[in-house]
Amino acid sequence: MTSAEQKEAISAFIFLSPFLVWMVFLMGGPILAAFFLSFCKWDILTPIQFVGLDNYKEMFFNDPRFWKALFNTAYFTFLSVPIGMVLSIVVALLMNQRVKGIGIYRTLFYLPSVVGAGVAVAVLWKWIFNADSGLLNYMLSLLTGIPIADCPKWLASETWSKPALVIMSLWGVGGGMIIYLAGLQGIPSTLYEAAEIDGANRWQQFWTVTLPGLSPVIFFQLIISIVASFQIFTQVDVMTDGLGGPADSTLVMVLYIYQKAFKYYQMGYASALSWILFIAILLATWLQFKYSKWVYYEGELRK
Amino acid sequence: MSGSTTIPSPTAAPAGFWASKRRNEKITRIVVTALLIVGSAIMMLPIAWMLSTSFKTRTDVFAMPPVWIPSPLHWENYPTAWNVSGMYSTEDWSFLGIPFHGVTFTTYTLNTLTIAVLSCLGTTLSSSVVAFAFARLRFPLRGPLFILCLATMMVPPQVTMIPTFILFKSIGWYDTFYPLIVPAFLGGGAYNIFLMRQFFMSIPYEMDEAAKIDGCSNFGVYWRILLPLCKPALATVAVFSFVYNWNDYLNPLIYLDTNSKKTLALGLKNFVSLYGQDYHLLMAASLLISIPIAVIFLVGQRYFIQGIATTGLK
Incomplete structure (x- = not known):
């Protein structure tokens, strides 16, 4: 290394120092600590006790609530992610048309997703899902003629509580829409012109130009939204008052981790749960990369 | 099309x-x-x-079919909702040395603003500093470190949550704002670093060279040349970080205990637990809390939609 290079490296590490501190103390260290804790029993007050694989054994063979939480999380993910994805692509396609006032429509669709992650929105939806006087059942009975008393009880029903969470999550399609819109606008218009000259109709253009052109964005969104929906917490905690009810039907992984760690002070068991969540997310992401042949990268052609 | x-x-x-x-x-x-x-x-x-x-009364709320425009409009729901939390908490507290009596949504708003503004500042500054190193400086292990940084995006915050909680508790930061603010000054998370780096990369390197020939230091290049060119990306990071902190629920829930230190998200949650059937007040409070976010979004959307479009993903 020349002295100029050395100087540059030193100043680089000064610029990097906030990140390095974070990496060691708030990321790497805690991951390892959580891994270690997952083999221990600890309530913070009494000394740590090493228990080997006991937490994991308990979890897999003796804890129906763990399986319930895993199932509920997967149920929510597999329902909300595909529906949300299709909806936000459809909305983005509509938004990509030249019609008057498109800026207003974009804002109206995007706004809920911005405000959407907070407690305020969870409170709003709790009220919308109210079985007797809520907006959703009112609209349902207005449109279908079913009396309100026979409509789903939503958050008060074991069957309908998870679909209710999915419906609420769909109100945030605007977030995905913006990203797909950026993707759509990045597809060169020459490709559409070429397709048109070749006699492709709208539908064929969608399948042969739009979808392949959008596939890297779809892939990115798929990964991000699966990771995010594995972590759903705020809405469930607020709407079910921290219980995940009725009858554990909305007990999701993060809520269960939170309960174990900060209500029952089972830090070891909660750490084991968090590692399972971690592995589930890694596995889901890895599978998506493994089966990502459908993703079309324009740059690859040029190689 | x-x-x-x-x-x-x-x-x-x-x-x-x-x-x-x-x-x-x-x-x-x-x-x-x-x-x-x-x-x-x-x-x-x-x-x-x-x-x-x-705008309804307690009884009108449950009327079926609902009345969409209640008459008269009960404007008083807003001040009632805002101050009602003071009914159950008469704690004394102070903000910037000014003493107050009774915890209301004013308390929660000031707390949330403090946390959100400082975190926003920390995230914007530190993510751009770190991104500058990754985008513009040569140093050993640059590639592996950047990949490591990106890999942290896959780590759910719940994995680090418990040890981090124990760490902050052991240094006496439990029930203070520090655990909610300090991490923002340490890089602001992988996503923001990545976003800023992508933006820096799109600026021609000749800019740096010209500045360096004129005697600019690395810090000078970062501060005087690149940052002013990155306003859309900075606005994106700032808006997202402010909104994130404004809405954040899990972290304040874990770290804040005293009522007068709680944020709006926690205050609203308290409100739900205590007045769960008073939907007219709950809606008034929820609406008031959401307004700042809606305003920031409307003002900033031109910048940050451009920010997402030019820096992201592709």
Whole structure:
């Protein structure tokens, strides 16, 4: 290394120092600590006790609530992610048309997703899902003629509580829409012109130009939204008052981790749960990369 | 779709080709507009419902079929909701040395603002500093470190949550704002670093070289040359980080205990637990809390939609 290079490296590490501190103390260290804790029993007050694989054994063979939480999380993910994805692509396609006032429509669709992650929105939806006087059942009975008393009880029903969470999550399609819109606008218009000259109709253009052109964005969104929906917490905690009810039907992984760690002070068991969540997310992401042949990268052609 | 600018074809088109194409486009436009209007109405319906409920009385709220525009409008729900939390907490607290009595949403708002503004500042500054190193400086292990940084995006915060909680508790930061602010100054998370780096990369390197020839230090290049060119990206990071902290629920829930230190998200949650059936007050409070976010979004959207579009993903 020349002295100029050395100087540059030193100043680089000064610029990097906030990140390095974070990496060691708030990321790497805690991951390892959580891994270690997952083999221990600890309530913070009494000394740590090493228990080997006991937490994991308990979890897999003796804890129906763990399986319930895993199932509920997967149920929510597999329902909300595909529906949300299709909806936000459809909305983005509509938004990509030249019609008057498109800026207003974009804002109206995007706004809920911005405000959407907070407690305020969870409170709003709790009220919308109210079985007797809520907006959703009112609209349902207005449109279908079913009396309100026979409509789903939503958050008060074991069957309908998870679909209710999915419906609420769909109100945030605007977030995905913006990203797909950026993707759509990045597809060169020459490709559409070429397709048109070749006699492709709208539908064929969608399948042969739009979808392949959008596939890297779809892939990115798929990964991000699966990771995010594995972590759903705020809405469930607020709407079910921290219980995940009725009858554990909305007990999701993060809520269960939170309960174990900060209500029952089972830090070891909660750490084991968090590692399972971690592995589930890694596995889901890895599978998506493994089966990502459908993703079309324009740059690859040029190689 | 995007190829709709019609340039007259030099070769002869079959008779009526352009006329039928134009007609098709007109029909498409009508259908699209209709769909967008219906869609927007559905998206806005919950907000209209929230607004309507917030002006009703306790008994009107449960009327079926609902009255959309209550008469008279009960404006007093707003001040009532804002101050009602003071009824159950008469704690004394202070802000910037000014003493107050009784915890209301004013308390929660000041706390949330403190946390959100400082975190926003920390995230914007530190993510751009770190991104500058990754984008512009040569140093050993640059590639592996950057990949490591990106890999942390896959780590759910719940994995680090418990040890981090124990760490902050052991240094006496439990029930203070530090655990909610300090991490923001340490890089602001992988996503923001990545976003800033992508933006820096899109700025020609000749800019740096010219500045360096004129005697600018690395810090000078970062501060005087690149940052001013990165306003859309900075605005994106700032808006997202402010909104994130404004809405954040899990972290304040874990770290804040004293009522007078709680944030709006926690205050609203308290409110729900205590006045769960008073939907007119709940809606008024929820609406007030959401307004700042909506305003920031409306003001900033031009910048940060550009920020996402130019830096992201592709």
